[in-house]
Amino acid sequence: MTGAPISGSFSDDCFRQEERLLLHDEAIRLILDRVPPIAASERIPIDQAVGRVMAETVVAQRNVPLTATSAVDGWAFAHADCLRLGGRLPISGRVLAGKAAHGPLTLGTAVRIFTGAAVPDGADTVAMQEDCRQDGEAILVPAGLKPGANRRDAGEDVAAGAIVIAPGTVLRPQELAAIGSLGMAKIAVTRRLRVALLSTGDEIVRPGQPIHPGEVYDANHVMLSNLLAPMDAVVHDLGILPDDAALVHAALEEAARHHDLILTSGGSSRGDGDHIAEALATLGHRHLWHLAIKPGKPLCFGQIGPCLFLGLPGNPVAALVNFLLYGQPLLARLSGHAWRAPTRFPVPAGFSIGTRKTGRREFLRGILTTDADGHLSAQKFSRDGSGLITGLRAADGLIEIPETVHSVTAGEPIAFIPFTEFGLPPRRTALPDDLM
Numbered sequence: 001m002t003g004a005p006i007s008g009s010f011s012d013d014c015f016r017q018e019e020r021l022l023l024h025d026e027a028i029r030l031i032l033d034r035v036p037p038i039a040a041s042e043r044i045p046i047d048q049a050v051g052r053v054m055a056e057t058v059v060a061q062r063n064v065p066l067t068a069t070s071a072v073d074g075w076a077f078a079h080a081d082c083l084r085l086g087g088r089l090p091i092s093g094r095v096l097a098g099k100a101a102h103g104p105l106t107l108g109t110a111v112r113i114f115t116g117a118a119v120p121d122g123a124d125t126v127a128m129q130e131d132c133r134q135d136g137e138a139i140l141v142p143a144g145l146k147p148g149a150n151r152r153d154a155g156e157d158v159a160a161g162a163i164v165i166a167p168g169t170v171l172r173p174q175e176l177a178a179i180g181s182l183g184m185a186k187i188a189v190t191r192r193l194r195v196a197l198l199s200t201g202d203e204i205v206r207p208g209q210p211i212h213p214g215e216v217y218d219a220n221h222v223m224l225s226n227l228l229a230p231m232d233a234v235v236h237d238l239g240i241l242p243d244d245a246a247l248v249h250a251a252l253e254e255a256a257r258h259h260d261l262i263l264t265s266g267g268s269s270r271g272d273g274d275h276i277a278e279a280l281a282t283l284g285h286r287h288l289w290h291l292a293i294k295p296g297k298p299l300c301f302g303q304i305g306p307c308l309f310l311g312l313p314g315n316p317v318a319a320l321v322n323f324l325l326y327g328q329p330l331l332a333r334l335s336g337h338a339w340r341a342p343t344r345f346p347v348p349a350g351f352s353i354g355t356r357k358t359g360r361r362e363f364l365r366g367i368l369t370t371d372a373d374g375h376l377s378a379q380k381f382s383r384d385g386s387g388l389i390t391g392l393r394a395a396d397g398l399i400e401i402p403e404t405v406h407s408v409t410a411g412e413p414i415a416f417i418p419f420t421e422f423g424l425p426p427r428r429t430a431l432p433d434d435l436m
């Protein structure tokens with residue numbers, strides 16, 4: 001019997017829709033709603049706290065600065081005295097930084113003062129030494145200095161009693177400076193998340209090992225462990241899972257016992273070797289599988305007992321994009337901080353898309369360019385394809401094409417999300433021509 005030729009249309013689109021896929025916004029909401037923050041906290045020195053999440057409220061116990069201080073090296077006096085005496089003030093003393101003022105300012109005089117030194121009571125203004133002239137035992141202050149100039153009031157930065165840091169704040173060098181300025185040496189932060197990181201697939205080989213036809217070096221492990229590095233997590237490398245249902249089940253069940261989150265890449269779709277989504281459903285709960293996005297349709301999210309689970313697609317572009325879009329809010333919620341959606345900047349498109357299939361939100365690799373007249377535009381990386389790490393190297397960020405858009409005309413504003421919005425460092429070298 002000869003088989004009838006197969007008729008019908010074939011899809012070159014791996015996102016053919018056979019069921020209603022969850023929309024991007026629905027997935028974000030679901031993650032934010034389902035992920036509880038871990039409760040445990042620990043006290044640590046402030047110099048080890050960058051990137052950690054504050055677990056207590058910091059209230060200023062005293063003013064910063066503690067007393068009024070001078071912002072310059074010069075002469076401190078009462079502005080009204082200076083006006084009354086025509087800018088000529090006898091010198092009555094000297095205040096050095098680090099020493100309390102000897103007492104209030106003697107009426108009608110000026111004191112020599114240095115940057116950071118306490119301004120005596122009664123002195124409301126400081127003149128810079130370069131602007132003044134000493135005339136024997138008096139100082140000559142030029143006209144025009146405003147009252148209050150060069151004086152920092154007590155509590156000008158932070159007033160005693162103010163709430164400075166709220167629980168859930170991610171500590172940057174700036175927040176740590178504020179805490180340090182209040183005199184606190186130790187603070188309570190939430191404990192670090194324990195994250196298990198696994199690659200999956202019989203074809204995956206760790207860099208440094210010999211490779212054979214049909215095999216692929218593991219690019220996702222080094223990428224994901226470095227994406228996790230600045231986050232509040234201790235990452236355990238659990239290696240590469242083979243495409244074997246029993247082994248996948250056993251490994252995930254064991255990992256769930258010791259971690260707050262399991263992060264996998266690969267094996268999340270429906271191929272014969274893909275066991276991740278099925279294992280998640282069997283061992284725990286699959287809250288989400290299949291999204292109306294590109295790349296990353298096969299993403300799955302759920303939990304095994306209290307341990308959360310994020311199964312990223314294997315293609316490196318999808319793994320990175322999906323980690324930034326969904327992994328970051330998930331880790332944020334888990335470690336107890338309010339997640340802020342990355343800012344989308346309107347940038348003129350430097351490309352056109354004639355027609356595109358609507359229904360999915362697409363994230364393209366975007367490159368920012370400036371023309372000779374200084375006009376900024378966003379180019380899309382020339383080649384599509386979720387396996388092309390080259391596009392990730394070239395990109396400055398992601399171009400977001402909403403679900404309903406069916407074409408893009410060059411020059412119209414599109415949404416650009418710089419990688420820096422996800423906390424990634426900017427590319428510091430010029431883009432080689434071959435990456436455009």
Ligand SMILES: Nc1nc2c(c(=O)[nH]1)N[C@H]1C(S)=C(S)[C@@H](COP(=O)(O)OP(=O)(O)OC[C@H]3O[C@@H](n4cnc5c(N)ncnc54)[C@H](O)[C@@H]3O)O[C@H]1N2
Pocket residue numbers: 014015016199200201203204216217218219220221265266267268269270271274295296297298312313314315316318386387
């Ligand atoms: N019939 C269909 N096939 C596929 C569809 C589909 O909708 N229908 N979707 C495609 C898309 S999109 C993706 S993404 C992948 C996702 O599949 P998996 O998550 O199961 O990933 P794998 O099949 O294991 O791997 C995909 C691809 O990525 C390579 N890979 C995997 N891990 C790594 C790693 N650690 N480092 C580097 N490269 C890795 C792997 O070798 C594959 O080439 O499914 C499509 N298929």
Ligand code: MOO
Pocket residue numbers: 294295296297298313314315317318319386387
């Ligand atoms: O989601 Mo797939 O990652 O587009 O390649």
